[in-house]
Amino acid sequence: MSYPINVRDLAAGTTVVLLSGAEAEIVDNPKDGVWLFARYLKSPGDPALVGQEEMIFAQDVVDTRP
Amino acid sequence: MAMNGTNGYRPGLVDLSTGQISREIFVNDDIYAQEQERVFARSWLFVGHESQIPNPGDFFVSRMGEESVILCRDRAGAVHVFLNSCRHRGMKVCRYDDGNTTVFTCPYHGWSYGTDGALVGVPYFREAYHSALDKSKWGLVEVAQLACYKGTVWANWDAGAPPFLEYLGEFRRFLDLILDGWDGREGQAELLGGVQKWLIPCNWKFPAENFSGDSYHNISHRSVDLVGVGPSGKSRRDYNELNVARKLHVAIADRGHQTITYLLPKDHQPQPAYQNSPEVAEYFRHCEEERRKRPGANARLIGAPGEIFPNVALLPRQPRTIAVWHPKSAHQTEVWRFFFVDRDAPQAVKNFLRDYYIRYSGPAGMTEQDDMENWNYAHAASRGVIARRHPYTYEMGLGHAVEDYEFEGFRMPGRVIDITSIQASEEPMRNLYGRWAQFMEADSWDELMSWRRNSPVQAEAAK
Numbered sequence: 001m002s003y004p005i006n007v008r009d010l011a012a013g014t015t016v017v018l019l020s021g022a023e024a025e026i027v028d029n030p031k032d033g034v035w036l037f038a039r040y041l042k043s044p045g046d047p048a049l050v051g052q053e054e055m056i057f058a059q060d061v062v063d064t065r066p
Numbered sequence: 067m068a069m070n071g072t073n074g075y076r077p078g079l080v081d082l083s084t085g086q087i088s089r090e091i092f093v094n095d096d097i098y099a100q101e102q103e104r105v106f107a108r109s110w111l112f113v114g115h116e117s118q119i120p121n122p123g124d125f126f127v128s129r130m131g132e133e134s135v136i137l138c139r140d141r142a143g144a145v146h147v148f149l150n151s152c153r154h155r156g157m158k159v160c161r162y163d164d165g166n167t168t169v170f171t172c173p174y175h176g177w178s179y180g181t182d183g184a185l186v187g188v189p190y191f192r193e194a195y196h197s198a199l200d201k202s203k204w205g206l207v208e209v210a211q212l213a214c215y216k217g218t219v220w221a222n223w224d225a226g227a228p229p230f231l232e233y234l235g236e237f238r239r240f241l242d243l244i245l246d247g248w249d250g251r252e253g254q255a256e257l258l259g260g261v262q263k264w265l266i267p268c269n270w271k272f273p274a275e276n277f278s279g280d281s282y283h284n285i286s287h288r289s290v291d292l293v294g295v296g297p298s299g300k301s302r303r304d305y306n307e308l309n310v311a312r313k314l315h316v317a318i319a320d321r322g323h324q325t326i327t328y329l330l331p332k333d334h335q336p337q338p339a340y341q342n343s344p345e346v347a348e349y350f351r352h353c354e355e356e357r358r359k360r361p362g363a364n365a366r367l368i369g370a371p372g373e374i375f376p377n378v379a380l381l382p383r384q385p386r387t388i389a390v391w392h393p394k395s396a397h398q399t400e401v402w403r404f405f406f407v408d409r410d411a412p413q414a415v416k417n418f419l420r421d422y423y424i425r426y427s428g429p430a431g432m433t434e435q436d437d438m439e440n441w442n443y444a445h446a447a448s449r450g451v452i453a454r455r456h457p458y459t460y461e462m463g464l465g466h467a468v469e470d471y472e473f474e475g476f477r478m479p480g481r482v483i484d485i486t487s488i489q490a491s492e493e494p495m496r497n498l499y500g501r502w503a504q505f506m507e508a509d510s511w512d513e514l515m516s517w518r519r520n521s522p523v524q525a526e527a528a529k
Binding site for chain 1: 167168169171178186187189190
């Protein structure tokens with residue numbers, strides 16, 4: 001199990017990897033430690049999400065890509 | 067001898083025919099619980115000032131009665147007031163005093179709300195809720211009515227209450243005295259610094275009564291007068307106008323608002339004031355000159371302590387401040403004091419006034435300390451079973467108010483007692499408690515708007 005990621009530290013432009021295997025690019029960070037505003041780049045389980053902007057829950061974030 | 071009742075409010079505790087008021091209304095926990103519903107959940111309450119939230123996303127956490135509320139400006143610039151409580155399990159969604167944000171996020175389970183109150187983030191919405199939760203039904207609870215008046219923000223939980231300006235009635239002119247510029251321009255007030263907040267061990271009605279216009283307690287401030295904390299180095303305020311003005315108690319009977327005010331004679335010339343600083347003295351002399359070029363309805367009025375029902379105190383002049391007496395329990399009040407200056411005043415004037423204001427008011431203010439000592443000990447000495455058997459008297463000046471007061475062509479609204487020579491009356495307090503009793507007994511706002519019954523035209527216009 002990986003260590004939890006402090007989403008407060010993630011800058012706009014960062015790509016996050018989600019529990020579902022999807023990847024999304026951060027467009028805004030309210031820095032509340034709970035949510036990120038991000039746009040889906042990949043979503044193998046639900047391809048319809050790609051391109052959509054959604055709020056990402058911190059506990060769904062499992063990794064980041066530079 | 068009658069035993070104390072253990073139940074809540076009942077008619078007769080406030081007896082305006084004899085001027086006697088039971089101590090129960092100050093110390094009884096059941097009455098306190100009832101007044102949260104009957105008074106605070108139905109009255110217009112002061113929430114803050116727009117200068118506290120100038121930009122989209124700005125927020126200021128305020129209070130309405132016992133409850134925490136968020137005053138905020140949404141991304142589109144609209145002002146809102148929300149209950150600061152998550153719709154899922156009630157946790158506060160904002161635990162800062164003020165700031166700027168894109169969302170209010172509950173730290174308990176992570177529900178998140180936009181600055182317009184909409185529920186925007188629900189953890190595991192797709193997975194655990196199966197996308198079935200109707201987010202549109204679970205936004206933050208918003209007040210039923212909101213009013214922004216010359217920068218001040220007021221809110222009301224009751225959709226049946228009259229609009230704010232109708233609630234104020236003729237008292238609007240006394241609120242204008244604090245919100246308009248000293249030179250007579252409309253709505254020039256700006257909040258100075260932060261909000262002073264502190265707890266005092268007394269019922270909220272003790273300070274509300276005092277600021278309704280208690281000129282009888284000046285002896286309490288004798289030591290401050292002797293020290294000379296005032297802006298001219300004497301007494302605690304500049305009093306030169308009193309040599310020529312009429313000092314009045316004004317009570318707006320059907321609204322529950324009341325104040326002291328000074329009514330100047332025609333062609334009154336400005337008196338020396340703020341003599342501790344030539345720059346400040348010159349600023350106010352200039353403002354007085356300008357004010358005379360704008361002879362509005364208030365040109366001959368000087369503000370003094372007053373109270374907007376139920377818990378908002380005004381001091382329009384020295385110091386220029388609004389205080390809110392937030393109820394915490396029957397036996398504790400949280401005081402919030404907001405200080406104001408003219409927005410366009412030179413910085414040196416603002417600095418001078420800040421020093422004077424905090425020397426006078428707030429937890430460290432010398433005059434406020436005098437008052438708090440009285441309220442705190444009066445409350446404590448009224449809680450015992452023996453003390454509660456004996457009512458307070460409010461009969462000073464009973465039957466001496468007039469409704470057609472006029473001085474040199476200025477007709478004053480409301481019930482008025484001229485206290486220029488007699489020094490004091492308790493008409494303002496009777497007005498406060500009379501209105502309080504009406505709220506405690508009325509089941510809806512329909513019973514509280516006697517003016518609409520008396521004026522069908524106004525009632526129709528209000529629709």
